[in-house]
Amino acid sequence: MTSIVLRMAYVWDCPACGSKNYSYPVPAVFEDGEQEEAYRFFNNLDDWEPLPDDWEDMRIDDCPEVVSCSCGMVFDAVIDGAEDISDDD
Numbered sequence: 001m002t003s004i005v006l007r008m009a010y011v012w013d014c015p016a017c018g019s020k021n022y023s024y025p026v027p028a029v030f031e032d033g034e035q036e037e038a039y040r041f042f043n044n045l046d047d048w049e050p051l052p053d054d055w056e057d058m059r060i061d062d063c064p065e066v067v068s069c070s071c072g073m074v075f076d077a078v079i080d081g082a083e084d085i086s087d088d089d
């Protein structure tokens, strides 16, 4: 049997046409120092614990900021359960 490689994706329903859509994650973009902070968070490492030599090679994905539907509509994307931070800080 042929194997299929599954990749993570975000699923969302278009509020305009009702279509179910899938959007791929995008590589996270970090400011100075944020990548190490994110690596430690996702790997449950305290600040004093040493990092592996290849830690900077680990890709950390984020959700896309904007998604579009085949009907032509484009939307700002937020994670389910996360506050919409686009309106104010």
Ligand SMILES: [Zn+2]
Binding pocket: 014, 015, 016, 017, 018, 019, 069, 070, 071, 072, 073
């Ligand atoms: Zn649509």
